[in-house]
Structure formats: C-alpha cells, structure tokens
Amino acid sequence: MDLHLHLTEGEPAYRQIVKQIEARVLSGELPPGTRLPTERDLAQQLRVNRSTVSVAYDELRAKGLIRSVRGSGTRVGEDAWGLDFRIPDWAGYMSQGIFQPTLPMVRRIWDENRRSANINLARGEMSADLWPTEQLRTLVAQMPARMELGYGDPRGEQSLRSAVSAHLASEYGLRVPDNQILITAGSQQGLLLVTQSLLRPGDAVALEKPSYAYSLPIFAAAGIRMFPVPLDDQGLMPEEVVALHRRHRIRMVFVTPTHQNPTGTTLAPDRRRRLIEICTDLRIPIVEDDAHGALTLEEGARAAQPLAAMSGAEQQVIYLGTLSKTFAPGLRVGWMTGPKAVIERIAGIREQMDFGISGITQAIAAQVLTTGIWEENVERLRQALRERRDIMADAIERYFGDELAITVPQGSYHIWGKLRRPMRDKDLLEAAVRHGVVVAPGTVYGAEPGFVRLTYASSPKAEIVEGIRRLRDAVTQC
Numbered sequence: 001m002d003l004h005l006h007l008t009e010g011e012p013a014y015r016q017i018v019k020q021i022e023a024r025v026l027s028g029e030l031p032p033g034t035r036l037p038t039e040r041d042l043a044q045q046l047r048v049n050r051s052t053v054s055v056a057y058d059e060l061r062a063k064g065l066i067r068s069v070r071g072s073g074t075r076v077g078e079d080a081w082g083l084d085f086r087i088p089d090w091a092g093y094m095s096q097g098i099f100q101p102t103l104p105m106v107r108r109i110w111d112e113n114r115r116s117a118n119i120n121l122a123r124g125e126m127s128a129d130l131w132p133t134e135q136l137r138t139l140v141a142q143m144p145a146r147m148e149l150g151y152g153d154p155r156g157e158q159s160l161r162s163a164v165s166a167h168l169a170s171e172y173g174l175r176v177p178d179n180q181i182l183i184t185a186g187s188q189q190g191l192l193l194v195t196q197s198l199l200r201p202g203d204a205v206a207l208e209k210p211s212y213a214y215s216l217p218i219f220a221a222a223g224i225r226m227f228p229v230p231l232d233d234q235g236l237m238p239e240e241v242v243a244l245h246r247r248h249r250i251r252m253v254f255v256t257p258t259h260q261n262p263t264g265t266t267l268a269p270d271r272r273r274r275l276i277e278i279c280t281d282l283r284i285p286i287v288e289d290d291a292h293g294a295l296t297l298e299e300g301a302r303a304a305q306p307l308a309a310m311s312g313a314e315q316q317v318i319y320l321g322t323l324s325k326t327f328a329p330g331l332r333v334g335w336m337t338g339p340k341a342v343i344e345r346i347a348g349i350r351e352q353m354d355f356g357i358s359g360i361t362q363a364i365a366a367q368v369l370t371t372g373i374w375e376e377n378v379e380r381l382r383q384a385l386r387e388r389r390d391i392m393a394d395a396i397e398r399y400f401g402d403e404l405a406i407t408v409p410q411g412s413y414h415i416w417g418k419l420r421r422p423m424r425d426k427d428l429l430e431a432a433v434r435h436g437v438v439v440a441p442g443t444v445y446g447a448e449p450g451f452v453r454l455t456y457a458s459s460p461k462a463e464i465v466e467g468i469r470r471l472r473d474a475v476t477q478c
C-alpha cells in the first residue's frame with residue numbers, strides 16, 4: 001500500500017495513516033474486502049513503530065472502516081465503501097481496465113528507489129551522472145531552423161527514419177529501407193504496438209523464462225497466453241519452440257537475443273540460425289527486442305549480429321531498437337523494422353492511437369544519430385559500465401563468495417545472481433530495503449524464487465560496493 005508520511009509536519013504519524021487509509025476506502029481506491037498489510041509489514045514499510053500502526057488500525061476499526069478476522073488478516077469492511085455517494089465507483093472502473101494493476105513488488109521497488117537514503121541496484125536505467133546532458137545542450141542550441149511542428153508522418157519523420165536506417169546498417173549490418181522503419185516512443189511501445197496490431201486474445205506467444213519484466217503485463221493485457229522457453233548460458237533453447245508449437249500453436253516468439261534482460265545472456269550464433277530455421281519452417285514471426293544490443297562491454301568488441309540481419313530472416317523478424325540504453329531513456333525514442341506491409345499497418349494503428357511522437361524529439365534524435373554524438377556517447381558508456389560491472393562483480397565475490405552464483409555478463413546493465421540458500425522474494429526485498437539497498441528479486445521477471453537482478457548502471461560508481469555490502473548483511477540476517 002502506497003502511503004507517505006510527512007514526519008516533520010507536526011501531525012502524529014498514526015493520524016496520517018488513519019487519514020490516508022480512510023480517504024482511499026471512501027474513494028473506492030481500496031474496495032471492500034481488500035486485504036491490508038499486517039501491522040508489522042506496514043510499520044516496516046513506513047519505518048515507524050509497530051505500535052503506531054496498531055493505534056491507527058484500532059481507530060479505523062472503531063470507525064467501522066476495517067475489520068480483523070483471525071486467520072484472514074485485516075481487511076476493508078464489506079459495508080465501508082460507498083459511504084461517500086458523490087464519488088463514482090472508481091474501484092469498479094479500475095478493476096475493469098485491460099491492464100492488470102502493477103505488481104505490488106514492482107511498486108515497492110519504485111517507491112523505495114525514490115528514497116534518497118537507499119542505494120538503487122534495481123532500476124534498469126543509467127544513473128544521472130551518465131546522462132549526456134552537455135552533448136544535448138550543445139546539440140539543441142544548434143538545431144536546424146526547420147522542424148516538423150505539424151502532426152507529421154505516423155511512421156515517423158523522414159529524416160529520423162533515414163538516420164535510423166544508416167545507423168542500423170553501420171552498427172549491426174542490418175539493411176532496411178526507410179519505408180520499413182517506424183519510429184516509436186521506445187521498444188516498450190514497439191512491443192505494445194505489435195501486440196495490439198498483430199495478435200488476438202487467446203493467441204500463444206513463446207518467450208524466454210525469465211523475460212523482460214514489462215513485456216509480461218503487455219501480453220497479459222492483450223489476453224495472450226505466454227509459454228516460457230528455458231534459457232541456459234547460451235540463451236534460449238530453440239528446439240523448445242518446436243515442442244511448444246506442437247502443443248499450443250505458437251503465434252509469435254518474443255526474444256531478447258543480446259544481453260538479455262534480466263539474465264545478461266547472449267544467444268549463441270548456432271542457436272540464432274536454428275531459431276530462424278525453426279520459425280521459418282513453422283511460419284512463426286519473431287519479435288526481436290534489441291534494446292541492449294549495442295552495449296557489448298569488452299574492449300574493441302562489436303555488437304552481436306541481430307536475428308533481423310541474418311540471411312533468411314528479412315520477412316521473419318520484427319526488430320525493436322531504442323535510444324534508452326545507449327543515450328537517454330527520457331528522450332523516449334525507439335524504432336521498429338519489419339516487412340513494409342506490416343509497418344504500414346502498424347503506422348495506421350499509430351495514427352488511430354496518438355499520431356506518433358513529437359517532431360521536436362525526432363529532430364533531436366536524428367541529430368544524435370547523424371553527428372557522431374551517439375557513437376561518442378556509447379564509447380563513454382561502455383567504459384563506464386565496464387568499470388562498474390567489474391566493481392560489482394568483485395564486490396559480490398568479496399562479500400558473498402559462493403553464497404551468490406553469478407556469471408559476469410558481457411554487456412549492458414545487469415548481473416543476474418542465484419542465491420545458494422533461496423529465500424522468499426518478498427523477504428529478500430524487505431530485508432534489503434531495511435538495510436538501505438533496493439534490488440529486483442527474480443520473480444518480477446517470471447523466474448523461480450531465489451534469483452536476484454543487480455543493476456550496476458543505476459547507482460553512481462562510488463555506491464556499488466556499499467550496496468553489495470548492505471545486501472550481504474540483509475541476506476545474512478534473513
């Protein structure tokens with residue numbers, strides 16, 4: 001439950017808790033029957049004494065808003081909600097939207113990351129000291145006088161699509177003409193567009209287990225049945241797609257072949273070829289998420305060849321790219337490539353949805369890709385991330401030894417670890433937070449309990465070792 005206390009404002013903490021819960025019950029945000037956290041959990045979350053929460057719950061019980069039943073915890077009273085008849089039934093509306101509520105664990109991670117005292121090893125984004133602020137300032141000052149300020153082309157501005165086309169050819173050997181490129185607000189939106197445009201409720205999608213956390217709610221909201229393909233250190237196992245297809249008639253494969261999030265694995269070249277062969281034979285399209293592809297950290301190493309650039313894959317693969325990991329996630333610029341007819345169909349839907357992203361942002365992104373700024377920035381990021389990755393891997397070795405098994409990733413932002421003594425993910429997160437560090441437990445990504453994703457990009461370099469030390473203390477205490 002997302003409560004915020006302002007302890008300096010003079011109002012006692014228990015009253016703030018009462019007021020906030022009461023407002024939520026009356027507005028319908030907490031409908032009748034909703035289970036409230038235990039006194040102990042809420043006290044931990046708010047960092048107050050358990051007795052403070054006890055007093056607040058007592059008062060709410062006295063008002064008839066909540067009730068506690070032995071064995072079923074504390075819940076919002078069945079007849080409590082709707083006391084304020086001027087307010088629409090928001091809870092009813094909210095429960096009917098097509099997207100599921102954000103997972104409580106994900107909300108908790110977000111909330112805890114906002115607290116400045118915590119070290120953030122959870123968010124999949126670069127820390128502010130890695131943002132290209134100065135380059136952007138210079139670039140914006142030199143922007144061309146003419147920019148698209150109308151609704152523009154729903155596929156994206158011609159200048160940016162040309163820039164992306166040249167970028168894909170030089171960086172990844174992926175040759176696609178401008179008319180097979182659609183500009184998106186990031187790969188996340190690319191996946192949403194693909195799902196909404198090309199799939200129907202009940203369709204079966206095969207995807208890596210574990211997988212990118214935010215792909216799961218997109219599929220769930222579209223009524224897609226998700227079937228996991230296991231991974232090992234060489235990436236997903238292509239033959240599993242055949243087995244799944246036999247049983248469930250797979251309609252699409254979603255894969256992150258390079259520096260997979262969360263495991264960091266990269267799909268081996270022979271498995272890439274085999275996956276394409278299988279999908280060609282079975283006529284299954286592949287959606288390739290290459291958000292992390294350019295961030296290979298070994299010195300002098302080039303990005304792995306995307307599936308979309310392999311021979312035979314031209315008509316098979318929808319490729320998703322983004323500036324989020326290599327430049328700045330706040331720019332919200334990404335792209336999608338695919339067969340021309342598919343891109344046109346999705347552009348049509350784009351027009352129905354939002355007409356595309358801002359022409360100003362697109363003009364900036366085109367400059368980033370054509371002036372050498374992107375290359376310069378990626379080189380700087382690679383160096384910084386390599387250094388942070390090594391610092392984190394050393395700290396894990398020092399503080400955990402064989403209590404946490406990791407494979408040092410070749411690229412991108414994350415180290416994926418398996419605890420030797422598994423614990424419940426909720427316990428892991430709560431213990432970590434109590435020690436002032438935020439991490440992402442593996443179940444967020446659909447993994448079994450006992451795994452954890454540690455991001456070395458999201459905290460300044462100087463905090464990484466301390467973050468791992470705090471995590472070790474948390475795990476030891478658990």
Ligand SMILES: Cc1ncc(COP(=O)(O)O)c(C=O)c1O
Pocket residue numbers: 124185186187188189212256261289291292321322323324329333334
């Ligand atoms: C695999 C993967 N795909 C997509 C995204 C989202 O990227 P974007 O900001 O481009 O929407 C992320 C971000 O963490 C990611 O890890």
